[in-house]
Amino acid sequence: MTEKKRPLLDELKKGKWPSFVTEMEKSAETKPVVNSLLNLLERSFEEKRVHWKHGGIVGVRGYGGGVIGRYCDLPEEYPEIAEFHTIRVNQPSGWFYDSKAIRTLCDVWEKHGSGLTNMHGATGDAILLGTTTPHLQDCFNDLSDAGFDLGGSGSNLRTPSACCGPARCEYACFDTLDLCHNITNSYQDELHRPMWPYKFKIKISGCPNDCTSSIARADLSIIGTWRDSIRVNQEAVAEYVDNGLPIKSAVLDYCPTKCISFDKEKKEMNIDNENCTRCMHCISVMPKALRVGKEKGATLLLGGKATIVQSAFLSWVIKPFIKLDKEDNYAELKEIMEKIWEWWDENAKVRERVGELIYRKGMGEFLKATDLEPVPQMVHHPRTNPYFFWYPEDFAAEKEAKDANKEVAGSEVSE
Amino acid sequence: MTEKKRPLLDELKKGKWPSFVTEMEKSAETKPVVNSLLNLLERSFEEKRVHWKHGGIVGVRGYGGGVIGRYCDLPEEYPEIAEFHTIRVNQPSGWFYDSKAIRTLCDVWEKHGSGLTNMHGATGDAILLGTTTPHLQDCFNDLSDAGFDLGGSGSNLRTPSACCGPARCEYACFDTLDLCHNITNSYQDELHRPMWPYKFKIKISGCPNDCTSSIARADLSIIGTWRDSIRVNQEAVAEYVDNGLPIKSAVLDYCPTKCISFDKEKKEMNIDNENCTRCMHCISVMPKALRVGKEKGATLLLGGKATIVQSAFLSWVIKPFIKLDKEDNYAELKEIMEKIWEWWDENAKVRERVGELIYRKGMGEFLKATDLEPVPQMVHHPRTNPYFFWYPEDFAAEKEAKDANKEVAGSEVSE
Amino acid sequence: MTNPYYAKTDIGPPNFWNMLPQVIKDNYGNWLYHEKVKPGVLKHVGETGDELFTVRVGSPRLLSIETLRWFADIADKYCDGHLRFTSRHNVEFLLADGTKVDALVDELEAAGWPVGGTGKSLKNLIHTQGWIHCHSAATDASGTVKAVMDDLYDYFKKDDLPAKLKISMACCLNMCGAVHCSDIAFVGVHRKIPTIDDNGVANGCEIPNVVASCPTGAIRPNPKAKSVTINEEKCMYCGNCYSVCPSLSIMDPENDGIAIFVGGKVSNTRKGPEFSKLVIPFIPNEPPRWDSLVAAIRNLVEIWVKNAKKGERYGEWIERIGWEKFFEVANLPFTDKHIDDFTFSVPTFRTTTQFKFTDKK
Amino acid sequence: MTNPYYAKTDIGPPNFWNMLPQVIKDNYGNWLYHEKVKPGVLKHVGETGDELFTVRVGSPRLLSIETLRWFADIADKYCDGHLRFTSRHNVEFLLADGTKVDALVDELEAAGWPVGGTGKSLKNLIHTQGWIHCHSAATDASGTVKAVMDDLYDYFKKDDLPAKLKISMACCLNMCGAVHCSDIAFVGVHRKIPTIDDNGVANGCEIPNVVASCPTGAIRPNPKAKSVTINEEKCMYCGNCYSVCPSLSIMDPENDGIAIFVGGKVSNTRKGPEFSKLVIPFIPNEPPRWDSLVAAIRNLVEIWVKNAKKGERYGEWIERIGWEKFFEVANLPFTDKHIDDFTFSVPTFRTTTQFKFTDKK
């Protein structure tokens, strides 16, 4: 272990925010490989450039994903980290752990890798940061023995993730954690064996606050909602007001549909639920007084992704309301998902996300292929151009309607 | 003249709205050709289809536009209207006429055509509807002798039009009529001799009410505005209020920037002019109390057009404020216009409107070519994708700035 | 007959200044405010205190010279010969003497010329050529407009709508009426792909221009026939290829008709300019009175009149209630046609869970 | 060493249910409301009256197993072994016994682990791999985040911002941090076109995929070299071709750096999700403490803190004042780079005369 000086990185041990350099140095005490990594990083800081490269695909037996192969571009100078792959471990739903599970992970990773982790990766996996090819299979075996499995990478279903939902949040409109666990387990093949045009991500948020940022970050966003009325506890409303909540400026004025009225005399809040768009604002400001409705379910949105290639897309509504029943094993949702995958798999080009495919083909084709009904909730507004298509079935339906009409008209005449 | 029955068109003589059929029948009394036209139209009503077609290009000597050639697709059956071209006569600014001018037009058209007109066409011209090829030149000669000229058609500058502006409207921020007249006369060559990639339309509105719909219908929209403060006559404000104007719901609540406050006691209206976006709403509701500012000029917007090919575009801001000086013959505006035309002419494909060209090439290239300064007023919001370009001049500027900095730093040290 | 070789060219339009009434010349650029006298009549007051009265008359736009001469007579009789036309093709009589206004209005009305269309009224319908003169019209212009205006006549004559109402029509997708930013727009549409006359294409059309004219890239050259082929799946019947090449005929009496868009506007007032949005993808051509079209538009107008707040134009009303509620209130089906699939489609998709439920039964 | 042939596959993640503290199992799905106890500490109350306390700890995300084990110890000591991580990578300790909260907080803080990040505070920075592990990073992730968080530390610890503040970073345009909808986003950007190693391309890359990977169609096959060419005028340095083909290297230490976007959000709360918008096209890489970046972000934060109304997130504030005012307040130059020129550019253009003047001098 060379005692190289690292003046640049040393700077980043200063300051109040917990330092990743300090974390790395902790590991470096027992793991020489991390010392090497620190030295390489110092060099990157000096040269202002990365020193990693793609390389041969690596993995574990039976899986096509879950490991990101990484190679140093200066292997002679940094032989310890010539190979430095990461392993993506599928997190438990909602990132809930107990100390035993944490220690298990640490033990496996102490045995097989650098001792560095990301808790967690941006998709949601627990990331074990840095090991060599020979260790991959063994590490996986030990993980598997301990009850852990790998997450996704490559052109497959990526590790789904969910907000803490019913475990810790009064807003949850369905069991995010169970759904995430269920989906992950139901689609292990899709998760572990890349055979799609590109990646497909699912994120699950229990309410429109969308604490997993699913609309920005997931191809399929499953977001809790309700279709009846916000439950109001008028005593608690009065209490908020008595305690000084400026209800007009803090709540009413921010309501996007201006559908709340407040009776100053009675200190009562009235919500026109027909016109409420369930934005959560009033509930979030007055959680003691307001609760989400009782007829709960989720809205499905599709197409979200980051910048590459067609620029970033946000997911958009494809089904305004779906019941998410544990009892039937989420059958309706799964049917929709599978139809989406089938259509996408059949039609997409290599590296074309589902949102990009819909952009290319049009929502019309997508809806037909997935048997989803076109509804105005899918759009901010209807199209502005007159460039729409007519299909043989449209003309057939028209003819049928006309004939039916004629018959009626005819029979009237003959009567 | 066959006395054919026209039961379908006869239906359209009924009803309270003035009937175009009645108009046509008036003409038909003296012009047999119109009877023929009526018969053809009856046939179109029966068959639900048009009976006109394109044909050889026709026109008058020295001009490439101003006449729309039209041919009946059933020339044997309707020989009188086998040819039925229209002549576009350039209207006076603001569509102001006197009875003499009207009678002159009528006389010329009685002599040379069907006696039918459109007052006016959607672009703004007075349209003389229907004549034959041999009449075209003579009709033009007579028009020209009487002081009328033709408007545009084809790939050229189209007849500019302007709202009534200072002649009849207290909101006019510049002399729309003079500008329209001036531009039309300055660019007679561009108007009469198609030599561009496609059409180019200019519409001129004296204030943001945009009574010529320029943002929707013109490649270049010239719209009056001001950059100081709305002039408030507080007595008149009080009067409106005393007369029952619900100032909050009718004015304040509709202000898009919520920059108006109203002092109930004093019955005074205060406008935060820094934040006013000059939408005209308050002024339009209270014209006696509020007037546009004093430092007047116009905003230039570019790119408007209807549906074909890239779908409809609205014009967008390319210059937030320009003084429109009669004194210097609108020199600044003309310089900008000419630069736009030059760039468009050089770069556009056949039938590519200027807005479509900008879409294809990017505003960056457009701004460079026209020496217009990029300003945030040009966009609803800055770009959301990170796909921007760097040019050699950017790097040069950066290096210069750096060197200058170094020098300063260096000189400090050496001191 | 004038000698053709001596025609003056490039003289430009007559100078508007010479057409202006004296009161306008005197107050040019110095108007102070205006008032609505009654529907169809405006009074503008100058800084000098001078008054100018405007009497607006509804016009079918297609005018015979007989009528124009009569207008000239009227202008002479009441207005020292001054009149103008508006950007929506109405006729306006301009007079300084307010005492003559009533007589003028009476004479116009007596002759069947409606005075109105000012303030919060239905404006005149912008429209185009249709079967009277254009070659690519998918429906008639004057006929449809007459039918609609007859039905909505009262709204032109009164000044008590929630806001002004601008209805426009265009007879094909070229949209010469520039209807695409109207409160209510109806436009002639085709629904079948063009037929190809190979010989005609070969002899009369520039293949590269034809190929480039297609917004969706449906046209490919067919070198063998020196013509083109059209991909049925990509063609959405815009007719632009027909504009460029008459041998690609797109007329189809059975399937041509009208689509309706609503909620657009142009003024920068309150809300900036907006495109109109598709609400009814197709209504068949029903000459002479286009009953289905007229009924559809009446419904669209009435729901707005009934539900909009004072001051809300069509699109402002819809924006407040949401498009999903609009479809419910209008009792119109929402179909695949309503969802954009052209170049700028993605920004129109609802990328939020904020919406109202409308399918509760 | 385990026998590789017998590894169980497809067992899926551990069942979350087994990880939950008893109080959560008891109140699962039946929480009634929550309260902020103090910055970093939340109290959730169940319908039963049960209480659950959450202590949130700021994390650099890159954690050693030494630290993880220490967290496990802390969890054992105070929380019956229960802890979780958040969607922004913080650590949360979960306990039913409120009396232990203060001691827990004290022990964490004493060890240098900040408790905070709840309510109207600065949240933890979402970020990515950077120079520590990714091959296409245009800047470092952990280093920039550490520098920014050190500077903004107090905002994480307090709960008195106008609204929550979410800053995110990604080290290249792949945007693994999905920063594109953050209040403030900074992202590593390249500024020079890739260099082409023809041999490498010929031997290692699928030419059609490489060509298809380019958003702007800048790449053409170069059949002679069995490689590709890049059109300098069309390339905007996204690096996607490099993701697909490592022989198109895009690293350039001199010219790589960072761009800043602001005003995005994801929640459907009040205003729906919004992309962040470009405000600073380029800041050079300045390791180890990225002074210019830190200063730029501090400025961006401070103007919001100073000017936003209570309850307004970054983008909501800007929407109220207008982007032109924002550039004035932020004292940032507006350039050609700020105007979109990609696929959906047109809808971002200001198609109205409604704007504020900002260049009055």
Ligand code: SRM
């Ligand atoms: C590890 C992780 C970043 C992190 O530090 O957290 C990551 C790392 C990489 N991402 Fe990512 N992405 C990670 C989450 C994301 C996200 C965020 C998310 O999933 O919520 C996104 C944006 C959302 C999206 O999918 O659009 C994301 C968008 C990309 C893209 C662009 C995809 C696109 O369609 O726009 C690429 C490029 C690619 O696929 O070739 C990419 C490619 C990569 C690669 C595999 C680059 C490469 O070609 O080798 C990175 C490997 C880095 C490494 O050395 O480990 N990564 N990537 C995240 C996965 C951890 C985990 O499994 O939990």
Ligand code: SRM
């Ligand atoms: C006469 C007029 C309609 C009317 O009844 O008022 C008209 C009539 C025609 N227009 Fe138009 N356009 C007329 C104003 C417009 C407008 C509105 C405007 O100018 O404000 C537009 C929409 C704005 C725009 O320019 O985008 C318009 C957009 C088109 C287009 C589509 C252009 C585009 O880029 O999208 C075409 C197609 C073409 O250029 O080939 C077109 C083509 C035509 C042609 C020449 C069709 C043709 O190929 O023969 C029509 C001739 C009809 C005839 O028989 O006379 N016309 N045209 C209008 C001109 C009268 C005048 O000079 O005052």
Ligand code: SRM
């Ligand atoms: C005469 C005319 C201009 C011309 O030179 O021909 C005109 C004249 C006036 N307009 Fe206009 N506008 C005229 C077409 C337009 C158009 C264009 C169009 O309709 O195609 C627009 C934009 C249309 C749109 O937004 O879709 C237009 C948007 C306005 C507005 C903004 C209305 C709004 O709330 O959105 C005002 C302000 C107002 O009415 O309060 C306005 C106000 C006015 C005033 C009150 C201005 C004034 O003080 O004189 C004029 C009398 C209005 C009235 O009818 O009560 N004028 N005005 C046009 C009459 C057309 C017609 O015959 O009906």
Ligand code: SRM
């Ligand atoms: C723990 C966590 C979910 C999880 O399963 O991990 C979570 C938990 C809560 N969120 Fe969240 N949110 C969490 C990430 C998010 C995200 C995603 C993100 O930040 O990347 C979002 C969307 C971000 C965005 O809009 O850009 C998010 C948008 C919200 C909102 C809407 C905020 C807004 O005004 O826009 C609320 C409502 C509120 O805060 O009033 C909310 C409210 C809450 C509440 C109060 C819900 C509850 O009753 O328990 C939770 C405590 C919030 C707090 O920190 O004060 N949560 N929340 C995430 C903590 C991240 C962190 O460590 O900082």
Ligand code: SF4
């Ligand atoms: S998304 Fe909703 S249910 Fe899930 S943690 Fe956030 S606020 Fe709670």
Ligand code: SF4
């Ligand atoms: S949830 Fe949102 S839309 Fe519904 S009442 Fe509350 S603030 Fe208004």
Ligand code: SF4
């Ligand atoms: S655009 Fe403005 S100035 Fe011109 S007529 Fe309309 S309201 Fe008057």
Ligand code: SF4
């Ligand atoms: S002009 Fe418009 S933005 Fe300005 S104060 Fe009046 S209503 Fe408000």
Ligand code: SF4
């Ligand atoms: S809209 Fe179409 S059919 Fe009608 S006049 Fe214009 S080009 Fe002709």
Ligand code: SF4
């Ligand atoms: S009608 Fe339009 S879409 Fe169809 S082939 Fe012709 S140009 Fe293309």
Ligand code: SF4
């Ligand atoms: S953002 Fe780019 S550089 Fe950073 S981890 Fe993701 S792919 Fe790698």
Ligand code: SF4
């Ligand atoms: S860096 Fe991006 S834009 Fe440039 S050639 Fe590669 S893929 Fe195309």
